[in-house]
Amino acid sequence: MKRLNENLEYTILETDPLIRIDKFLSELYEELSRTTVQKMIALQTVLVNSKAVKANYKVKIGDFIQLEEIPLTEQDIQAENIPLDIVYEDDYLLVVNKPSGMVTHPAPGHYEHTLVNALLYHINQLSNINGDIRPGIVHRIDKDTSGLLMVAKTDYAHQVLADELKEKTTKREYIALVDGVILNQRGTIDAPLARDPRDRKKMAVVASGKSAVTHFEVLKRFSDKTLVSCQLETGRTHQIRVHFAYIKFPLVGDYVYGKNKNATEFGQFLHAKTIGFTHPITKKWMEFTRELPQEFSDLIESLQSGIAS
Numbered sequence: 001m002k003r004l005n006e007n008l009e010y011t012i013l014e015t016d017p018l019i020r021i022d023k024f025l026s027e028l029y030e031e032l033s034r035t036t037v038q039k040m041i042a043l044q045t046v047l048v049n050s051k052a053v054k055a056n057y058k059v060k061i062g063d064f065i066q067l068e069e070i071p072l073t074e075q076d077i078q079a080e081n082i083p084l085d086i087v088y089e090d091d092y093l094l095v096v097n098k099p100s101g102m103v104t105h106p107a108p109g110h111y112e113h114t115l116v117n118a119l120l121y122h123i124n125q126l127s128n129i130n131g132d133i134r135p136g137i138v139h140r141i142d143k144d145t146s147g148l149l150m151v152a153k154t155d156y157a158h159q160v161l162a163d164e165l166k167e168k169t170t171k172r173e174y175i176a177l178v179d180g181v182i183l184n185q186r187g188t189i190d191a192p193l194a195r196d197p198r199d200r201k202k203m204a205v206v207a208s209g210k211s212a213v214t215h216f217e218v219l220k221r222f223s224d225k226t227l228v229s230c231q232l233e234t235g236r237t238h239q240i241r242v243h244f245a246y247i248k249f250p251l252v253g254d255y256v257y258g259k260n261k262n263a264t265e266f267g268q269f270l271h272a273k274t275i276g277f278t279h280p281i282t283k284k285w286m287e288f289t290r291e292l293p294q295e296f297s298d299l300i301e302s303l304q305s306g307i308a309s
Contacts, residue, residue, distance in 0.1 A: 012063040015199060021048065022055040025067070040067065077106050077133060079120035080113065086122075087148065087288050092157040092281050094123065096149050097290045100267040104140035104149070106133055119151060126151070127158035138162055139235065144253075146293050147174070147272025160280035165235065171276030174230040174240055175219070175292060177269035177299065178249040179259050182218055182226040189214045189243040193236045202256060203238045205246045212236045214243045222303040225252060229273075240270060252299075266295040 010028065017024065022041060026034040037046070037055070044052040045068040048059070059065070085097035096115065098104070103114045119126060119136055126136030129152075136151040138161045150170075152158030164170045194209030196202040213233035220227040226249065230240050238257070244250055245257040252258065254268035276287035292300070 008067045010065045012059050012061050012065070013199070014061055016059065016061075018059055018061070020055065021046065021053060021057045021059055021065070024059050025065075077111060077120065078117060080117040081121050082113065082118035084118050084122050085290070087290060088286070092153050092279075093161065094151045094153070095275060095288050096151055098141060098146060098149055098272075100144050100146040100293065100295075103143045105137050115149070123151075123153070125153045127153060127155045129155050129158045129162075139165055141272055142238065142241075142268075142270075144267025145270045145272065146267075146296070147270075148275040148288060148290055149272070150275060150277065157280040161277060164277055168233055169278070171274065171287065172232045172235070172272065173274035174232070175271045175273045175296075176228050176230055176240060176244065177252045177296070178226050178228060178244050179224070179252055180226065180249045181221050181224065182228065182249055184218070186217045187215075189216070189247060191243060191246055193239060193242055203236070203242050205242065210234075210236060212239050212243065214240055220300075225303060227300065241268060266293075269296055269299065271296055 012018075022034050022037045025037045025046070026032050032040075040046050041053065041055045046053065047066045048057065048063050050064075050066075085099075086094055087097055088095040096119075098115055105116045106112075106114050116133070116135060116137065123136070127138075128135060130137055136153065136158070138150045138152050138158055141147060141149060150161050152161055161170075190211075190213045191205040192207065192209035193203050193212045194206035196204035197206065198204075211234060215231040215233070216228045218226055219229055232239065236242075241251055241254055241257050245254070250258040251268045251270055253266060254270075258268070271290075271292050273291070274287065274289045276285065278284070279286050291297070
């Protein structure tokens, strides 16, 4: 399943179910309910082979689908009194610890219970570089990934932090639990990523894709799993998840790329533990860490008796 803002075009493959288009699109895009898709079709913002269709149209192999997002307005996004774990805050930015299961920002079909809804309630001022729908959001992590995010209060701070990410000077350390025992103590996965040509719902290692580099170090080995620390040079969609699946050590709990296709209640066991950056105003280096969430820690403890080395 993919996110709507990643790709608004899709070609039906032989592996796709040939079902009604409203059902197909609601299953393909995680933000879209079937009702939302039907509304988009009624507004003729869904085209198949450059023509508007009805909701009961059955997709065919080779069909080329194009979508236009239903415009969201500031009025669509409501402040919600959702508790936030704010690790740091000043007049220019804050660092938030996002729980697994929370979407970073609203999108068509998913207007509520996101990090942005919570930020609008707790924070009086947020940057507007990304518009009314993603105020303050400098970068994002997957819904089922927990951990630290930078949020900007001013446009200037937002631009500086975004530039640091682009220049690869931001420190981002993730902790992941993977299936299988990794024998090398350290390693680098340097493999370009793009949309999977055989399954457009997923990302994959593709020779013509964008550069993606993940450094890792083994923290602990268990009987059939490994706990690793990951340092990102790049921040591609699903990078850590795809890279470890590529080397045959998929993340535990990853229902898209993992061995077990059933999603865990917690999601994939991936946590953005540390983030470091130069403060846009003071120019001082700042670094923040949040330890693993309870569900992650509990699983590690349950594996202790099976440590392999």
